[in-house]
Amino acid sequence: MLRLVHKHPRPIRWMHWINVVLLSGMIWSGLLIYWAHDVYGLQIGGVVLFRFFPEWFYGLLGLRARLAEGMAWHFALMWAFALNGFAYVAYTLLSGEWRHLVPNRNSFREAWQVLLHDLHLSRVEPPRRKFNGAQQFAYTGVILMGGGSLLTGLAIYKPVQCAWLTALLGGYPWARFAHFALTLGYVAFFLVHITQVIRAGWNNFRAMVCGYELVADSPAAEVRHV
Amino acid sequence: MSDPPPAAPARDHSSDPAHDQAVRQELQRMTRRSFATGGVAALLGAAGLGWLKSAPPEGGIPWPLRRMLEFNARLAQAVFPEGRRAPTFDPSQAKEPRVNGRLGLAPKIDPRRWRLNLLGPGAAPAVERALPLAAVRELPRHEMVAEFKCVEGWSQVVQWAGARLSDFIARFGRDTPYVGLATPDGEYYVGLDRRAAQHEQTLLAYEMNGRPLTPEHGAPLRLVCAVKYGVKSIKRLGAIQFTDLRPADYWAERGYDWHLDH
Numbered sequence: 001m002l003r004l005v006h007k008h009p010r011p012i013r014w015m016h017w018i019n020v021v022l023l024s025g026m027i028w029s030g031l032l033i034y035w036a037h038d039v040y041g042l043q044i045g046g047v048v049l050f051r052f053f054p055e056w057f058y059g060l061l062g063l064r065a066r067l068a069e070g071m072a073w074h075f076a077l078m079w080a081f082a083l084n085g086f087a088y089v090a091y092t093l094l095s096g097e098w099r100h101l102v103p104n105r106n107s108f109r110e111a112w113q114v115l116l117h118d119l120h121l122s123r124v125e126p127p128r129r130k131f132n133g134a135q136q137f138a139y140t141g142v143i144l145m146g147g148g149s150l151l152t153g154l155a156i157y158k159p160v161q162c163a164w165l166t167a168l169l170g171g172y173p174w175a176r177f178a179h180f181a182l183t184l185g186y187v188a189f190f191l192v193h194i195t196q197v198i199r200a201g202w203n204n205f206r207a208m209v210c211g212y213e214l215v216a217d218s219p220a221a222e223v224r225h226v
Numbered sequence: 227m228s229d230p231p232p233a234a235p236a237r238d239h240s241s242d243p244a245h246d247q248a249v250r251q252e253l254q255r256m257t258r259r260s261f262a263t264g265g266v267a268a269l270l271g272a273a274g275l276g277w278l279k280s281a282p283p284e285g286g287i288p289w290p291l292r293r294m295l296e297f298n299a300r301l302a303q304a305v306f307p308e309g310r311r312a313p314t315f316d317p318s319q320a321k322e323p324r325v326n327g328r329l330g331l332a333p334k335i336d337p338r339r340w341r342l343n344l345l346g347p348g349a350a351p352a353v354e355r356a357l358p359l360a361a362v363r364e365l366p367r368h369e370m371v372a373e374f375k376c377v378e379g380w381s382q383v384v385q386w387a388g389a390r391l392s393d394f395i396a397r398f399g400r401d402t403p404y405v406g407l408a409t410p411d412g413e414y415y416v417g418l419d420r421r422a423a424q425h426e427q428t429l430l431a432y433e434m435n436g437r438p439l440t441p442e443h444g445a446p447l448r449l450v451c452a453v454k455y456g457v458k459s460i461k462r463l464g465a466i467q468f469t470d471l472r473p474a475d476y477w478a479e480r481g482y483d484w485h486l487d488h
Contacts, residue, residue: 001242002249017264021271037379067378068481072291075298075483159375160453160488161306163313172373172381206253210260214253 005215007130007207009095015088016208022081026149027183029077032070035063040180052180078153085146100130102140107133118196142189145182152179286481299485303421312427312452315371320385320435323374325442329476330409331462337446340410344398345467353465357398359446362430365389365397370427372452374459375488377477386450388431392424399468406473407449410464417473417484418451418458427452430463455486 008016035058041051058064092098103111110133116122118134126132131139155166155175169175197205207213281288287295341358345351368390375381395401405423408415422428431450432439439445444461451458457477467473478484 002246004249004253017267033379037376039380068477069287071377071483072287072295072481076291076294158302158306158488159373160312161302161310167313172375176379206257209264210253210256212253212256214249 001217003215003217004212006211007213008211009091009097010211011091011095012088012097013208013211015084015091018084019081019088022077022084023186025077026074026081027186029070029073030183031061031063032066033074034180035065035070036067040177075157082150085143085150089143101136103133103136107136109133111137118199138189138192142186145185145189149179149182152176152182155179285479285484295483295485299483299487302485302487308421309425310453312372315373315383317371317385317436319383320371321382322435323382323384323443324380326376326378327414327457327461328442330411330414330460330464331442331444332413333411335410335462340446342447342463343465345406345465347467347469351467355398359432361398362389362394362447363432365393368426368429370429370450370452372427372450374450374456377455377457377482377486385435386429386431387433387436388429388447388450390426391418391428391430391449392426394430395423395468399466402468402470404469404471404473406467406469407460407463408465409460409462412465414460414476415474416449416458416460417475417478418454419472419485422451422454422458422487425451425453453487455488457482458486 031053034052038052042049092101110127112133113122113124114126114132114134117124117126126134151165152169152175154162155169156172156179159166159172159175166172166175169178203214278288278290281290283289284292337359341356342362343353344355344357346354366389367387369385369387371383371385373381374384391405395405399405401420403420405418405420406415407418418428428449428451431444431448432446434440434443439448441462444463447463448461449459449463472484475484477486
């Protein structure tokens with residue numbers, strides 16, 4: 001027997017998709033800014049393994065010589081990005097959704113199991129509930145990263161007026177690096193997230209659009225054929 | 227999602243295909259509606275973005291973005307106390323900053339014949355006075371070791387020495403809402419509001435890192451404004467105007483915030 005299970009409340013779905021747009025906009029405008037002083041890379045000893053970013057990357061995305069434009073967009077979109085983030089946190093707290101999202105004392109062990117399972121190193125199935133331990137760490141972590149981006153962003157946006165914050169982050173160059181590193185973190189999150197969403201399939205994805213998941217109460221009805 | 231865990235069915239659910247069919251249809255209806263709503267929202271968003279990008283430009287960027295920069299600047303001035311000092315550093319941390327801007331530095335000038343022109347009011351101002359460097363040197367000398375931050379993202383601790391712009395204004399100028407500054411050839415020009423002009427860390431500098439300014443760093447006299455990005459710290463000053471109207475600013479005409487407070 002099939003039934004519909006309500007999974008993601010409407011506000012969460014809206015804020016999730018709005019955030020997709022806003023975070024993309026922040027990363028894009030951030031790249032326009034970063035281009036003007038693109039000093040980060042991976043280096044071991046004297047050997048540069050990778051540079052953020054290679055010239056072809058800027059060329060491909062048309063990111064060159066658009067610093068002013070990038071700043072104008074970044075400092076406009078930042079308000080929407082922050083408001084959407086605060087609204088999300090407020091909603092999860094007030095609605096009780098945070099109980100599904102915040103890791104508890106079992107989450108660490110569970111997250112480890114999920115990791116081993118997903119890497120095909122263990123046959124132990126992840127628990128079947130709204131979010132498993134790995135998801136709890138990922139979804140709570142990415143919200144903390146959002147807070148980190150706001151703080152490091154403020155530290156390099158107002159390094160004189162908020163000098164205490166900039167100093168706390170190790171000074172202006174380190175605050176700028178932390179702001180950049182967090183962005184790499186979003187990209188890493190995005191890649192894992194997309195992979196997992198594809199693996200989980202349409203039923204799971206659809207729940208972030210319409211809110212409901214189709215659940216079969218007996219093994220006779222195969223969910224994956226819907 | 228992988229296969230459900232194997233378990234013996236408690237009862238035969240396949241006897242109720244009508245129910246399952248109804249559930250599927252309900253889900254299909256909701257899915258269609260949600261995608262339609264999302265599609266409309268995406269179209270509205272795209273239309274809004276298109277409008278925003280094609281809005282008439284104001285100073286090199288679409289006017290709504292310009293208004294946003296102005297809003298941010300007003301908010302910052304309302305929130306942060308006036309006169310808050312930029313952090314200062316030990317002189318041992320000071321290094322030579324890179325030479326980043328050469329606007330207005332091309333013509334050869336003779337430092338002995340150099341003068342700082344005080345301009346009268348208006349768009350085509352007359353030169354009211356022409357001051358030699360000695361006039362600035364006679365004002366109280368102040369040293370400052372501050373982080374010079376470029377709008378591009380790099381920063382460098384630099385030691386400066388010079389007179390406070392506020393002292394210069396009190397001695398030679400007028401207390402106006404704005405101060406406009408330009409290179410002798412007029413190629414580069416910046417504007418300051420009173421808040422920045424009166425700030426104790428805004429210097430008319432004639433020394434950098436213990437030596438007289440070099441030509442590429444703005445000899446014989448430049449501005450250093452520690453509370454704003456480096457583009458405001460105009461090199462090789464040639465003219466200064468005290469004005470009630472917001473002065474033109476080279477980079478603000480090219481898409482940057484006029485204030486560039488940080």
